[in-house]
Amino acid sequence: MKRYVVRNLRMIVSIVCAVCALGLLLWLSGNELAMTSIQRSLALVTSRFLNLFGQNTVVVNTTVQSEIFGISVVTACTGLFTTGLFVIAVLAFPALWWRKLVGVGIGVFGIYAVNVIRLVTLYFIGVELPGFLDQAHQLVWQSLLIVIAVALWLYWAGRWAYAPRSTS
């Protein structure tokens, strides 16, 4: 048993870290202060981008509002679950720790950036094509976000995760 643990120590630590990441994800999703902070940060960044396009938006709590349209960033809009899955998959995968850190960075910042793009485009769809907003929100962007997140993970796994035993 001891020998098995020693041989697979790296794997066991990886699984423990993944479980811890899962716990952190569950804790975050249930913590109102943390969720509000994430939602507000997304709203602020989205508003900043929209203002670059001359939209004159302001952020009220977690809502990005202009004179003509408003979008409210709720928990489901944060991409937290997708990011959490990404991080868990990175931590559980057998790879060097610095490479896992690169993976976490790619996942967190990549999905956050895609989410900001999603919110900006949804705002413009809401203004220009309000009849298409529901489909764009629930079908198009939800699918795109998942596909992009999985593609990012595959990119990380293919490009960064493989580590020859000799170098470890």
Add this chain to the structure above:
Amino acid sequence: MHLASQDPKGSWGKEVVRLIDRLRHLSTLGKILSIALAIALLPWVVLAEEDCTKLPDLWLPPDGTEGLADGGISVQTTTGDVCQGDTVTITVTIDNLSCGDAGPFDVRVYWDAYTNIIGTQHVDGLPGCEFVVLTFTWDTDHVPTGEHDILLCTDTGYDVAELNEGNNCLTIERDLMIRPNTPDVDVEKVAIDPNGGTVEPGDTIRYEVTITNYGCADLEDNPGHEFVDTLPAGVSADGYVTATSGTAAVDGDDIVWDGGIPAGGSVTIKYRVDVDYGLEDGTQICNQGTVYWDSDGNGSNDQETLTDDPSTGTEDDPTCITVDDSIGVPPPLSGTIDAPTLSEWGMIVAGCLFVGAFGWHFIRRRRLVSSTEAR
């Protein structure tokens, strides 16, 4: 004042009959001529009217009544809603329904009751079948604000003996609103199921709140929210909230709006909620939003007005939806598991894709490591 002209056909007929009557009294030749003339001018003789011996009949035809003398149409209107202190112009049409001429009489206009006189005008007389149009002006300086009935009466002194004395009064169809010189708020809230049909668990409901400032002063954006709607148990905001002006937002379980409304203007706030799964059939979800507004212009909101559901006859009542889970749902055997929502499906698919990608790369990596070790 306008008087309509007489009917020309009847006048011609009368002249023809008078001419034949004169010829008949001249001689034998005249009698023969009168008979020949009567036959030749038979259509005009038929059209000739007897002198009217009927009593007159004054009445106030409802606004838009056609067929008055000379193709006239009755006008019973006001110039519309005003701010307190402004002047209202009231137009009144009095018609003499009978062929009998009416002597002098008075026309009077009231508001709300026959004790509140707006004005009285004297008419010197109204020939049979003719009508007269009068104009009254009303200074609303000391009149209470709100909706008022405008009542019109003719021959108020019973000076004219009429065929029918029971049709001398009329209430103008459209109420006149005298708006206060301060803000005055009315707010309506309706629930709309975009899918139509009944409200089922998991449905999305759109609420539309319309706040109208009936007053003649602007409603200012003061400290604090101008509108708050605390969502009741059973529904949760889906994040969609918009307003035609001002700023609307979701704040926890509250929908809030901040902004001003110009005098006579309105704002519509729309927001969507998701009906919770697992609600029992027949569950009623009711709530009311509250508008906070400044009635005295001192910069702080001192008045509260609750939303009203306009689809019911009751004033200031909450807006309710009733969950109907009876259609197409088989009775549960021993508890049910709700189908995933679209968001939950997204999470399930994302999870499966990550597991698949992980497994594929994991196996690929193990093979690579094994082949490296074998070498």
